[in-house]
Each structure stands twice: as C-alpha cells, then as structure tokens.
Amino acid sequence: MSNELYTLNAEVRADLGTGASRRLRHADKVPAILYGADKEALALTLEHNKVIKAQEDEGFYSHILTLNIAGESVEAILKDIQRHPFKPKVMHMDFQRVDASHKIHTKVPVHFLNEDAATKGGNTVAHQVTEIEITCLPAALPEFIEIDVAALAVGVTLHLSDVTLPAGVTSVELAKGEGHDQAVVTLNAPKGAASEEAEEAAE
The missing domain is CATH 2.40.240.10 (Ribosomal Protein L25; Chain P)
Incomplete structure (x- = not known):
C-alpha cells in the first residue's frame, strides 16, 4: 500500500x-x-x-x-x-x-504463514482469531503479526502466549492475567482420520 x-x-x-x-x-x-x-x-x-x-x-x-x-x-x-x-x-x-510518547491501544491483523505445508495430507487449519489486541508506542506499531504454522502438530492449539510479538508490543488479553490466554490457531486432522482414532481409542 x-x-x-x-x-x-x-x-x-x-x-x-x-x-x-x-x-x-x-x-x-x-x-x-x-x-x-x-x-x-x-x-x-x-x-x-x-x-x-x-x-x-x-x-x-x-x-x-x-x-x-x-x-x-x-x-x-x-x-x-x-x-x-x-x-x-x-x-x-x-x-x-497519536502521541509519540503515549501508548496506543488497537488491534492488528494476524497473517498465518505456510498453511500449505501444514495442511498436507488433508489436515485443516482452524483460525480462532484473525486479529490480536495490543498496546505499544506508535513507533513500535506493527502492521500485522505473523504466525508460522508449518511446524504445528496435528491436534495442537497455539495460544497467545505462544505468539512472539514484536519488541515493545504487549498483548492486551495476556496482560489481564490467567484465564485470558486465548486460542489462536489449531491444526486438525482430516475428519475421517479423527473418527478412526476415536474408534481405536474406544477399543
């Protein structure tokens, strides 16, 4: 832009x-x-x-x-x-x-990287959020936050505490304390595979 x-x-x-x-x-x-x-x-x-x-x-x-x-x-x-x-x-x-000496409170979009690699074999990436609420000084304001899902294991959910924020940027939700570590993204197995695993566990 x-x-x-x-x-x-x-x-x-x-x-x-x-x-x-x-x-x-x-x-x-x-x-x-x-x-x-x-x-x-x-x-x-x-x-x-x-x-x-x-x-x-x-x-x-x-x-x-x-x-x-x-x-x-x-x-x-x-x-x-x-x-x-x-x-x-x-x-x-x-x-x-915007005042250069005062922190701003806003939301920035999340860009999920390498989804093609994560979804090989029919896995699906479920986005729990599309933006993250942050505070920072104007000079540190990121245009977006990147999250690489290439190494995400099936069935695993990344939370806010797993996201590396740029220097000087703080998550508003995490600052509220325990119970505010929101889910961000989950890698799900193909539906058929999930059913088979459930059947095996039941047996």
Missing part, C-alpha cells in the same frame, strides 16, 4: 447532527470525528471516494494515518468505521490522535 493511501485530506465541519451528516453523505462525503491526546475533539469531513479506496487495504486499519486538516498534518489511527448495511458506503469514521 502506498503512503498516498495512508494520507487523507479532511475538513473541519461546524454543521453537526443527524441531518447534517445525512446531507454530507448525499454529497459523497464521510462525517468523522478526531479525538485523543488531551485535545478537543474535532468533527471532520472526508472525501468518500478516497476513503473507499483506502479502506480496501488491510493496512489502513492498523497503520498510523496522516490527516491533513487546514494545512496541519495530524497522525492518527482508525478506531471505528461504520458502513451501510448493504450499500458499498462508509457512514462514519472515528480517529484517535
């Missing part, structure tokens, strides 16, 4: 409320809000076609974005995006300002 898609031009809007937001959407604009970093929240407007193009890429949801607002470049992360229930239309977006 190019840096151009990580940058969005935004305008400050003074006309607030449901009616105002509806008028913006009819004009192919996206109402948004920018908050955080102990600064006043700003109501913004973005170009819908630019947003649609940018949000198609996975990195848009975990990368630090640049919002150009009245000549000022503001770094932020996307915290929420609301879509129309059936139309290809973005209804509203929430952005949080």
Whole structure:
C-alpha cells in the first residue's frame, strides 16, 4: 500500500447532527470525528471516494494515518468505521490522535504463514482469531503479526502466549492475567482420520 493511501485530506465541519451528516453523505462525503491526546475533539469531513479506496487495504486499519486538516498534518489511527448495511458506503469514521510518547491501544491483523505445508495430507487449519489486541508506542506499531504454522502438530492449539510479538508490543488479553490466554490457531486432522482414532481409542 502506498503512503498516498495512508494520507487523507479532511475538513473541519461546524454543521453537526443527524441531518447534517445525512446531507454530507448525499454529497459523497464521510462525517468523522478526531479525538485523543488531551485535545478537543474535532468533527471532520472526508472525501468518500478516497476513503473507499483506502479502506480496501488491510493496512489502513492498523497503520498510523496522516490527516491533513487546514494545512496541519495530524497522525492518527482508525478506531471505528461504520458502513451501510448493504450499500458499498462508509457512514462514519472515528480517529484517535497519536502521541509519540503515549501508548496506543488497537488491534492488528494476524497473517498465518505456510498453511500449505501444514495442511498436507488433508489436515485443516482452524483460525480462532484473525486479529490480536495490543498496546505499544506508535513507533513500535506493527502492521500485522505473523504466525508460522508449518511446524504445528496435528491436534495442537497455539495460544497467545505462544505468539512472539514484536519488541515493545504487549498483548492486551495476556496482560489481564490467567484465564485470558486465548486460542489462536489449531491444526486438525482430516475428519475421517479423527473418527478412526476415536474408534481405536474406544477399543
């Protein structure tokens, strides 16, 4: 993804409320809000076609974005995006300002590597999660987290505690203590093989 898609031009809007937001959407604009970093929240407007193009890429949801607002470049992360229930239309977006000295709390996607090797012989890889909730300083924010399943044994489940996170990155769930070590991925045997093993165990 190019840096151009990580940058969005935004305008400050003074006309607030449901009616105002509806008028913006009819004009192919996206109402948004920018908050955080102990600064006043700003109501913004973005170009819908630019947003649609940018949000198609996975990195848009975990990368630090640049919002150009009245000549000022503001770094932020996307915290929420609301879509129309059936139309290809973005209804509203929430952005949080990024402060280099303060940790951010967000979710990053998981990329599972070498699934072809793991599924030889009819095994199946079951993804228990598709993203991991993390905290870190902005400079340490990963675009995604990679998990290699090539050496995963049949019937084994990898948990959050088995995942090697980048330096400076902490799992939100693991920080909560025991009982929060979520399952991440499991390698299952072919259904027929599983049935045969169960029969043998019963005998």
